[in-house]
Amino acid sequence: MPRDIQIITEPQLRKIIALDRVLVDVVERAFSALAEGHVVMPPVLSMDLPMVHGEVDVKTAYIPGFDGFAIKVSPGFFNNPKLGLPSLNGLMVLLSAKTGLVEAVYLDNGYLTELRTAAAGAVAARHLAPSTVDTAGVVGTGIQARLQMQAAFLERPFRRGLVWGRDTDKADACAKDLTAALGVPFSATTSVADLVARAQFVVTTTPSREPLITADMLHPGLHITAMGSDQAGKNEIAPRVLAAIDAYACDSQSQCAALGELRAAIDAGAWADHKAIELGEIVLGKKAGREQPNDVTLCDLTGTGAQDTAIACHVRMAFPDAGQSIPISTGTS
Structure with missing residues (x-):
């Protein structure tokens, strides 16, 4: 037929x-x-x-x-x-x-x-980011860095943005593109620590195999969405971060334990007695994510079928x- x-x-x-x-x-x-x-x-x-x-x-x-x-x-x-x-x-x-x-x-x-990954970042922002974001920062300079900032802006319209990348020329170009796309000023910074210190909302979008954000960079009210680690071996977030924050959420606990930032924390022994919250549980109201304005939260996104x-x-x-x-x-x- x-x-x-x-x-x-x-x-x-x-x-x-x-x-x-x-x-x-x-x-x-x-x-x-x-x-x-x-x-x-x-x-x-x-x-x-x-x-x-x-x-x-x-x-x-x-x-x-x-x-x-x-x-x-x-x-x-x-x-x-x-x-x-x-x-x-x-x-x-x-x-x-x-x-x-x-x-x-x-x-x-x-x-x-690209679109569904960015939209997933927006869902994380919707349910975990502080209610008011003055400064947002992105670690990375590729397509997803641009889309994640556009996604975050849909849910938490911020006043300024920061970009960090290993290549300063690419970081400058990304900042210019985002300024034009969103109508708010973006600037490049040469330090991940500086970016995290100045932002209330941070997205990491790199294929790094060495941690870029460490526990000493955390501050009250910070939210981090980590979406670069989607294969065993990739790692943007130091394992101690997951033990230090107030709430850890992920797209799939089993998948993140194999491929995401959760895997690195488990391997390092920094996740012995903790329990992950899946983002869908927060969406449905089954679990709490950010409970207080000063909470430090992280969402681990590996991308799901x-x-x-x-x-x-x-x-x-x-x-x-x-x-x-x-x-x-x-x-x-």
């Missing part, structure tokens, strides 16, 4: 979907679903490829009540810029939750992952006529 598969390319996706509060709500629903306990989400299939300075992640999740589920392939080959190619690539395949048949292929080159399913289903439902429909025949094997 012939049927159609929707195919949308990255340029087409960029015309129809962007980072906004509607998308934040979509991703927030994925966090809620995880906390309700009925999501089927296998561990991330992750390959570290140091011989080519690359990595590949495959993520998926089935969420009861959603019409489909996504399988996302996300390669990152970090020598590509030397070849004039982007570091990130990939695609999402959306399958019917009823029949398992392919319904859509999103040739997004990582664009949907549930988020990929949520954004893929959103594209399918909100833009059913986007892209092109390719008729195919359903055969048997």
Whole structure:
């Protein structure tokens, strides 16, 4: 029996979907679903490829009540810029939750992952950041650094911003881009410690394998969202930080224990008697996150297959006529 598969390319996706509060709500629903306990989400299939300075992640999740589920392939080959190619690539395949048949292929080159990751940061800001943020800071200078600041601004409009990066020219460029995008002044700083000291809200977005934020940098009222550590070996936050803060939240406890900042704290023996709170539990009101204005909080985001399913289903439902429909025949094997 012939049927159609929707195919949308990255340029087409960029015309129809962007980072906004509607998308934040979509991703927030994925966090809620995880906390309700009925999501089927296998561990991330992750390959570290140091011989080519690359990595590949495959993520998926089935969420009861959603019409489909996504399988996302996300390669990152970090020598590509030397070849004039982007570091990130990939695609999402959306399958019917009823029949398992392919319904859509999103040739997004990582664009949907960029958006859902930024939206996840906005969910963290919504539920954990101080009610008033005067200064926000971002550690890192890439696409996600820019998007995370834009996401934070949706939930906590701040008055000024700071950027730190190992490359000062890239930090200056990122600060200029964010100033233009958000209409508030951003400036580059040469010290992570200075950035943290001056900010009430900080996001880390690097692939660092050595801690960038240490426990001595913490101060009352600070919130940190750490989203760079998504593979074993990456580590932006010193293990003692997790033991020193008032509340630690994560997107998935099991996933963060394997891939996130929680893994580093466990390995260092800094998490012996602590219990992680999943962000979805805070969204649903099952657990408390920030309880007092002076609390120091941290959210550990490794990116989940549930988020990929949520954004893929959103594209399918909100833009059913986007892209092109390719008729195919359903055969048997």
